[in-house]
Amino acid sequence: MAFFFAITTPFGIALGIALSTIYRNNSHSALVTVGLLNACSSGLLIYMALVDLLAADFMGPKIQGSVNLQIKCFIAALLGCGGMSLIAKWA
Template identity: 40%
Template sequence: MLLSVTTPIGIGIGTAIASFYNPDSVGALTAEGILDCLSAGILVDMALVGLIAADFVRRRISCNFRLQVVSYCMLFLGAGLMSWLAIWA
């Protein structure tokens, strides 16, 4: 419900300010950076809490310490490799 309301509002605001918007101004770059950080944070939260957490609460992993350690190591390795890949993105 919230997405269906905020999307048209955001499109309207973007259309309204497009005529006097300077993409190279300090304010525009600051706003873009803040909004990029917020969206990245939401994606990380959804991935870690919504998707990955479900895998770590399964009985097979929660009862096996070695499997927990390997799973966490692989999780951090994958996150690190994706961050390293982001250097070229």
């Protein structure tokens, strides 16, 4: 992985420098491309958060045995999502 990172990082930097001369921030194709890449990234983040991380915690025997603990966990998750949404507003 270190070798792969060491090879791809300079390549990405060189590609970015080469494309910076022809890239226009407000062109239609640039805005669509950035929007699609942001949507893919956020979709992957939501999937990882909900399916891989939260599902394992919410399906544990301790939480499954207590309705009160389930409600508290859901409220905490919703407050966390709301807090992240507020932070994202200024990012």
